[in-house]
Amino acid sequence: MANMKKAGLRPVFLNLLQIRLPHGGVLSIVHRVTGVLLVLAIPLFIYLLQLLNSGTDGFSQALALLHGLPGRIFLSLTVWVLIQHSLSGIRHLMMDMGISYDKNIARKTADTVFALGLLMVIVTGVAIWL
């Protein structure tokens, strides 16, 4: 009981502007945020699937949506978020297998994920917009 009381009195430091997270920590937050964003895209994609599956008219309507400006913006945002989430997810899987437990390697893989994500943003951006 005495311990529990003590635990409540621990100093708490939660100044988000001053906390300096390690690179892996930033990536972890990014993984969460991108994950939540991807959930929001689920109904839109199921809707797209429904259009694609509803005859010739629906199919061409879906294609028109995807090629229009809002469609392209939605598609590129989703693709970018998905790539970032997948890359940090693959890093999680690697860590599950015991790769990059070491602090320095973990930092390097986190940086690699950010760099690869940026590269893929450029590649897919070119593919969608040009």
Place this chain on the structure above:
Amino acid sequence: MAVGMSERGSLHSGLGEWVVQRLTAVYMLFFIVIALIRLSISPVSTHADWLLLSSGLLFQITLLLFIFSLLAHAWLGLKSVFLDYVHPWRLRFLLLMVVALLMFATGVWALLIVIT
């Protein structure tokens, strides 16, 4: 043994969720990569292309598995976000129930689209 208890005890369901989160992730990664390869070999540009692809049983089953994996993965992910950040239990319970319902409804919606 009481109802809902496993050999490991009722408090160890998190291990199963951990496995499901990873298995669904790996399946989705494979599905996306294979789908991209298939689409780059023979792109879907006309309705006839789409009919050919979407009427295949293999495509229908793997697509449904993908969507169900996605929903399960999203459910577990959102659940851990809520458990971490939403502390008032009534609000947390309400949010979890709403998300569970939405996930289930989306799964039924997708099933109806693919099989009809």
